[in-house]
Amino acid sequence: MAKKGWFSWFGKGKQTEDKEETSVAGEISDKTNTDxxxxxxxxxxxxxxxxxxxxxxDKIEAxxxxxxxxxxxxxxxxxxxxxxxxxxxEKPGFFKRLVNGLRKTxxxxxxxIKALFKGRKIDDDLFEELESTLxxxxxxxxxxxxxxxxxxxxxxxxxLKDADSLVSRLNADLHEILKKVSVPLVIDTSKKxxxxxxxxxxxxxxxxxxxxxxxxxxxxxxxxxxxxxDTFRAAAVEQLKVWGQRNxxxxxxxxxxxxxxxxxxxxxxxxxxxxxxxxxxxxxxRLQNKANLMAELQKIVRVMQKIDPEAxxxxxxxVDAGTGQNAISQVKLFGEVVPITGINITKLDGTAKGGVIFxxxxxxxxxxxxxxxxxxxxxxxxxxxxxxVKALFDEE
Numbered sequence: 253m254a255k256k257g258w259f260s261w262f263g264k265g266k267q268t269e270d271k272e273e274t275s276v277a278g279e280i281s282d283k284t285n286t287d288x289x290x291x292x293x294x295x296x297x298x299x300x301x302x303x304x305x306x307x308x309x310d311k312i313e314a315x316x317x318x319x320x321x322x323x324x325x326x327x328x329x330x331x332x333x334x335x336x337x338x339x340x341x342e343k344p345g346f347f348k349r350l351v352n353g354l355r356k357t358x359x360x361x362x363x364x365i366k367a368l369f370k371g372r373k374i375d376d377d378l379f380e381e382l383e384s385t386l387x388x389x390x391x392x393x394x395x396x397x398x399x400x401x402x403x404x405x406x407x408x409x410x411x412l413k414d415a416d417s418l419v420s421r422l423n424a425d426l427h428e429i430l431k432k433v434s435v436p437l438v439i440d441t442s443k444k445x446x447x448x449x450x451x452x453x454x455x456x457x458x459x460x461x462x463x464x465x466x467x468x469x470x471x472x473x474x475x476x477x478x479x480x481x482d483t484f485r486a487a488a489v490e491q492l493k494v495w496g497q498r499n500x501x502x503x504x505x506x507x508x509x510x511x512x513x514x515x516x517x518x519x520x521x522x523x524x525x526x527x528x529x530x531x532x533x534x535x536x537x538r539l540q541n542k543a544n545l546m547a548e549l550q551k552i553v554r555v556m557q558k559i560d561p562e563a564x565x566x567x568x569x570x571v572d573a574g575t576g577q578n579a580i581s582q583v584k585l586f587g588e589v590v591p592i593t594g595i596n597i598t599k600l601d602g603t604a605k606g607g608v609i610f611x612x613x614x615x616x617x618x619x620x621x622x623x624x625x626x627x628x629x630x631x632x633x634x635x636x637x638x639x640x641v642k643a644l645f646d647e648e
Contacts, residue, residue, distance in 0.1 A: 353625025357606030361389040362644035369415035389607030390576045395614040430637035435619035445523040445531040447563040452570035454537040457598035463495030464632035479519030479533040480505035517555040570596040574603035598624035
């Protein structure tokens with residue numbers, strides 16, 4: 253029996269769709285003018301012969317110098333590329349890049365906590381300072397209170413003997429929070445195409461994330477198509493086209509201001525007809541009004557379900573870690589409009605407030621699919637709780 257899907261509550265709606273300038277090499281002309289002034293009538297033929305021989309040698313030497321001057325630029329041109337070729341450098345490993353990307357949050361949270369506990373005894377003052385550190389990292393008041401309450405209880409039971417054991421316990425508690433949401437996205441190959449609907453406000457890196465995700469899935473052997481559904485921003489459409497051209501991935505787009513639902517309908521029709529595995533659809537992020545946002549997304553889902561009643565198969569929200577508590581508000585807003593099934597957290601490399609990931613995980617329990625820790629295409633990575641917590645407390 254066919255599954256109706258998460259979005260059956262949306263209902264149905266209407267369909268909307270170098271004269272190469274060869275610089276002429278200069279001819280080398282050598283002209284040697286000789287004036288032989290004879291001041292004595294008694295100069296003999298031998299002297300004249302010697303003068304002629306000397307002039308001949310001068311001409312030969314000049315010809316050689318000219319020939320060398322003609323060939324010299326070509327030699328420099330050939331050797332020049334060798335001089336400017338970059339020296340191949342070993343690319344940092346997967347975990348090392350994660351550590352580097354989390355540097356600011358690590359210094360504020362992971363290493364900051366270790367420094368706080370160093371040589372300290374467990375007392376109320378220590379817990380107060382720890383609470384301030386966690387809140388400043390945007391872990392959130394509620395989540396911080398839970399952590400402190402648990403640590404205090406264990407300390408009172410003498411289960412924590414010293415500051416080192418307290419760090420280890422906090423590490424484990426933070427890991428436990430993230431482990432529940434460390435759920436990679438699995439593409440259901442029976443859905444062709446598997447539709448990923450991307451949502452999020454402007455400026456969080458949603459369109460860039462789409463481009464990187466497309467490359468990621470393509471590297472796994474999937475045929476990917478993109479739909480430029482954020483038609484309110486010309487920059488978003490052009491940006492997606494650039495990602496498509498760069499990676500050889502087709503992008504379905506219309507002019508700025510076109511109907512977003514129509515663009516996505518056309519893309520889904522094309523992807524289905526051509527046997528694509530994955531369709532990633534961008535959407536507008538300018539709609540802050542809840543009613544307008546709901547109407548826009550409902551319309552998109554209705555037209556999708558005319559082709560595939562179960563589409564979209566994933567609704568992925570992108571938030572910017574640097575926005576701190578605003579990211580929490582965005583999860584709440586979009587969660588009230590559409591069932592969010594996955595979250596991407598971007599720009600973790602640019603903020604010391606990466607602790608917001610614990611806040612999101614603890615309060616919403618929505619799977620975190622990807623995290624962004626840099627601008628490179630390899631800096632969008634599948635979220636892994638083990639690696640993330642380890643990188644936070646890594647001292648190298």
